[in-house]
Amino acid sequence: MQTAQLKAAAPACGVARPSMAARSSFKAAPAPSVARPSFARRVQKLQKAAGVQARNVVVVRAADDKVVVIGLAADSGCGKSTFMRRVTGIFGGEPKPPAGGNPDSNTLLSDMTTVICLDDYHSLDRNGRKEKAVTALDPRAQHFDLMYEQVKALKEGKPVQKPIYNHVTGLLDPPEEIQAPKILIIEGLHPFFDDRVNDLLDFKIYLDISDEIKFAWKIQRDMAERGHSLESIKASIEARKPDFDAFIDPQKKKADMIIQVLPTQLVPDEKEGKILRVRLIMKEGKKLFDPVYLFDQGSTVSWIPCGRKLTCTFPGIKMFYGPDTYYGEEVSVLEMDGQFDKLEELIYMESHLSNTSAKFYGEITQQMLKNSSFPGSNNGTGLFQTIVGLKVREVYERITEKEVVPV
């Protein structure tokens, strides 16, 4: 029975539970830091039996503490959970589902961050959408009034009773209580769709995966499963595409930073989606963050780091940096095509980037190494996700005027 509970699935749309490798060190006796629901209860019981004072779980917060709200938008299967693991990793502590609650909860809590999956604000459950013939991408299936009220309440430091959308049963489960965190991250399909919610967000991130790569990733994700065929994956993407183009994609105009994932230009006809051209598009002139730049701010630079100082294997790495416009707004674009095989390549490139918001030399490389088992750790997706994570930290520091100690 214990085993069954421990194997309880991770949230379907939130951050996946940390990998085994990340959890491989265990502390002996009472170790609340390793806790997951069933385990936490065991520890409490053990502590009680041993006469140990259980650690106080009520967090008292000073009234002037501001809650910083971050929004992440992306379609299903575009790497939101990997991205969330990278961002929360920068603030330390292991994100875990609320202790003792619904095992299918999508929420993830760590010391500083709370990640809420916006699927929890579905107004129609799976059956309701089937009857009304709408997808989850359709705003008619989403309860924006409740989303606005609860995000606003959390931003004001008040707890909320948030519903839970169960991804396995497709039903809306009874709500769970969410306390106001230091950093609230809302992730899902519609974080910037409603202007009231949009105005509450301090920093907006959009993961923009091109159709070719989305197809390649879904093949990798689903083909091993029985039932899925190339045709079914293709049909699924095509059937959802009209709603995606109408309701999800336009949100990227509102984002502060966009991570765009495209097919590589280094290898002709690369179809597997393994080698990627990744672009980090950063809005100019924002108060809360400064765009990263390569060599010289505002210039246009194309750089191949491979040469006498750095040996690269095929197909090598190509960097690009330059000013551009994105839906009529001034942006800076940093681009990386190709992948790295060794750490030296990353530290070498990091040393040529400026305004990364790193706190010490090599912080990006160190973060990437810490999470080296995550997908995208050897290409631009991991690199730019890590940089955006450092930007999230900087946004938090500028708003609260507090320093976050690097972990």
Add this chain to the structure above:
Amino acid sequence: SAPKQEQIEAAIKEAEETCAGGPSGECAAAWDTVEELSAAASHAKAAVASNDPLEDQRVQDCEADPSQPECRVYDDSSAR
């Protein structure tokens, strides 16, 4: 819990049948259900699977009883 293999297969079958008459709202909704279940399954798999069954076993045993000799870690740095 993770969605069962049969649940996904049934959803795919239903979507294929619903879409037999060409694109429609029902068809999109049916494929959306497939996507939701596939994503849930893949997240559940990423959460439990590692490449090392021995390590998985150790993690399981140590979570069940962290006081076993092979599970103990004394972190002296935080002792004082």
